[in-house]
Amino acid sequence: MAGDGEFRRDRHYLTTRVTADGRDGWPVEPGRYRLVIARACPWANRAAIVRRLMGLEDVLSMGIAGPIHDDRSWSFHMDPGGRDPVLGVERLQEAFFARDPGYARGITVPALVDIPTGQVVTNDFARMTLDLGREWRAHQRDCAPDLYPEKLRDEIDDVAEKVFQDVNDGVYQCGFAGTQEAYDAAYRRLWRRLDWLEDRLARRRYLVGDTITEADVRLFPTLVRFDAVYHGHFKCNRQKLTELPALWAYARDLFQTPGFGDTIDFAQIKAHYYVVHHTINPTGIVPQGPDTRGWLTPHARHELGGRPFGDGTPPGPPPESERVPPLA
Incomplete structure (x- = not known):
């Protein structure tokens, strides 16, 4: 919240990307990453839609945080035992801290998490949907639409x-x-x-x-x-x-x-x-x-x-x- 009473969104995200050529150190690989969303969140909703439209369900798994969270971040309270069944964490916060133990910004969805290391790769929601449409082409379903025609x-x-x-x-x-x-x-x-x-x-x-x-x-x-x-x-x-x-x-x-x-x-x-x-x-x-x-x-x-x-x-x-x- 700014001093003038205006709400200003923090748009400083982890901007490393999962790309076809792996130029940021995170290459596209089927089964390697988990897309974490919350059904409640409109920013995460975008990523869920594009993943569906591209037919990436079999190559990019999806974790769904519950709708209720506190200051410690989104949690997996709807999953058995209160843990994400793939990442094994109770809160998305744990994946951010795995990437940066001193991470002090917002713990936001959507987030792409590297399953082997448990680290968040990116939570840059605007870039993420573009990359799901472009960088993951080799693994998209036949006849997936082009959502970003040149x-x-x-x-x-x-x-x-x-x-x-x-x-x-x-x-x-x-x-x-x-x-x-x-x-x-x-x-x-x-x-x-x-x-x-x-x-x-x-x-x-x-x-x-x-x-x-x-x-x-x-x-x-x-x-x-x-x-x-x-x-x-x-x-x-x-x-x-x-x-x-x-x-x-x-x-x-x-x-x-x-x-x-x-x-x-x-x-x-x-x-x-x-x-x-x-x-x-x-x-x-x-x-x-x-x-x-x-x-x-x-x-x-x-x-x-x-x-x-x-x-x-x-x-x-x-x-x-x-x-x-x-x-x-």
Whole structure:
């Protein structure tokens, strides 16, 4: 928190990368790494989506931290014995300390962990999804989509950065603002950008081009959490997502696309935000609503054209161990 009451995210991550040529000392190898996520976290949700779309389940295992954590970091309290079954740790913190015993920054998900050493390689969420799409190509499923086509990269980067600053991070700037002035400014930025997105998506099926790209992967996790968490808990309450026709239809279109909705667990999402954020919700009461059945209603977005996976194909169903509860 800055002195002016504004929430400023610490973006200093472990930026070493897992690459095809291993130039940082961490070469792509099937079975060597574990992607640690939390179903609750929107930044981790991106990595889970891209891993699904690329079909990397058999070469990159996934550990799922529970939704409740404390100052010591995300924990594996949902796993038998309270430990990740592959890494053998109770908390993600242990993998960060294995890399750097004096590590003093945030213990964040997603994180790629080197299984033999137990060390975190990277928690740079923005770079991670790009690398899963590019550096892991030799191990992707047949007909995996290209989420970052070269001819569209400048536009994807521009849209994604606008979305990050004003929407992905903007909801947090509203929720964790320490002064009325900081909240008001963040709220205005958020809704200016959501209005911009509403207008953009009224005329096109996807954010950039006519297929799903990295830009869509980055916007979706915020939209899917909006009514359940950000509207009330973070005071982003001018309107609900369900009251924004283009954005609501767009979000449902993606939710119903294999690889997106099948990564979403609304119970874990709500448990995290409403239980962990004591300063915002001191009672720890988790709301029953909203009704999630609307996510499966028709959206008619196909009328705008577009091909979700371009020349690729949709992924198959998720592994049994990674399936989320059906909407109730």
